Amino acid sequence: xxxxxxxxxxxxxxxxxxxxxxxxxxxxxxxxxxxxxxxxxxxxxxxxxxxxxxxxxxxxxxxxxxxxxxxxxxxxxxxxxxxxxxxxxxxxxxxxxxxxxxxxxxxxxxxxxxxxxxxxxxxxxxxxxxxxxxxxxxxxxxxxxxxxxxxxxxxxxxxxxxxxxxxxxxxxxx
Numbered sequence: 197x198x199x200x201x202x203x204x205x206x207x208x209x210x211x212x213x214x215x216x217x218x219x220x221x222x223x224x225x226x227x228x229x230x231x232x233x234x235x236x237x238x239x240x241x242x243x244x245x246x247x248x249x250x251x252x253x254x255x256x257x258x259x260x261x262x263x264x265x266x267x268x269x270x271x272x273x274x275x276x277x278x279x280x281x282x283x284x285x286x287x288x289x290x291x292x293x294x295x296x297x298x299x300x301x302x303x304x305x306x307x308x309x310x311x312x313x314x315x316x317x318x319x320x321x322x323x324x325x326x327x328x329x330x331x332x333x334x335x336x337x338x339x340x341x342x343x344x345x346x347x348x349x350x351x352x353x354x355x356x357x358x359x360x361x362x363x364x365x366x367x368x369x370x
Contacts, residue, residue, distance in 0.1 A: 198261045200286035201268040201294045204279060204338060206331050207323060208308035209298035215270040224266035227253040251366030261291045274335045280348050284358040297338050
């Protein structure tokens with residue numbers, strides 16, 4: 197049975213390092229938008245293009261699962277809805293789902309971001325204090341039920357399915 201590994205955490209948590217390890221250990225396709233954004237667009241967000249890129253990567257992840265390839269999705273997935281949608285989509289394709297949550301404290305985050313910028317500026321994005329605070333304000337930490345793979349609730353009110361929600365969140369998904 198194939199597995200979709202979903203990396204969850206804030207910038208500096210070590211998601212991409214752990215994603216690389218998982219990809220090697222499990223012969224998995226690793227999908228890391230940060231590694232595509234700079235070469236393609238020269239910046240982290242680029243007027244909504246990140247959402248478009250993530251949508252195509254999510255589509256590709258599901259296609260890989262269908263042919264028996266393990267996948268590591270390295271998005272960060274700050275919202276519970278994003279995580280629920282990706283889990284539902286993976287399980288609907290018959291894959292196992294493993295959330296890899298990498299928590300960190302604010303002091304460690306700032307130190308790692310500073311170090312990353314000092315040692316690999318050409319491969320990363322600059323982050324301001326405002327960016328860091330915005331991330332903390334937006335991040336919904338996974339609770340125990342989510343981490344223990346409890347039942348997935350239905351999509352948010354107004355949505356027929358998680359697939360429909362995902363197609364709106366990531367416009368190029370469908």
